Amino acid sequence: MGSQVRSRNGNARRKAVARLRAEGRPCWICEAFGRQSAIDYSLPARHPMSFECDELIPVSCGGSPTDPANLAATHRRCNEWRSNHSVEWVLARAAAARGAATARASTSRRWL
Template identity: 55%
Template sequence: MAGGKRNLRVTNGTARRSVRAWLRAQGRPCAICGQPIDYSLPPGHPLSFEVDEIVPVSLGGSPVDRANVQPAHRICNQRKGNRIGWRPDATGPRPLVPPRPTTDW
């Protein structure tokens, strides 16, 4: 690959398929928007199931660590991008974890 970077989702194919099957079997709703996922939709459909990494691979997260993956709609996962703790709502994105109070006042 260019630049010597490996796609960890592909190089860990068997482990990634195992994680994907494990998440699919749970049938949980989208971890980003909270709505149900239709697991029968074909890949590529905006509301189909995708594996979302909580800590994105681009930021050092593992694509095969079960503690770092959650189910998501394809469209939600695309909108989240490589951000950590992002959710859509009517007023725009908000962090999953409330900001820490500051003493700089």
């Protein structure tokens, strides 16, 4: 169903993606995890670190594929990892990962 919605709004979708690409935004998922978030916009489409347009509210959950407020730049691998999960799901995973990293750092220094 999702791909049909995107192709049905083909011209509007292409314009929205082109505008997002022109802005040169970093990957919002990498930023949430505190990782290097720059996207190489020159990479071919199938490359794992290439640019993809991500819908914050997935089309499968009723989100718009053309609304600029619903679109964000991501790496292909990040977008595939997220699938159709919510933004809150991603932020919860990022917070848990940051908490685990902090816990590891504090326990590794107990010998001091």
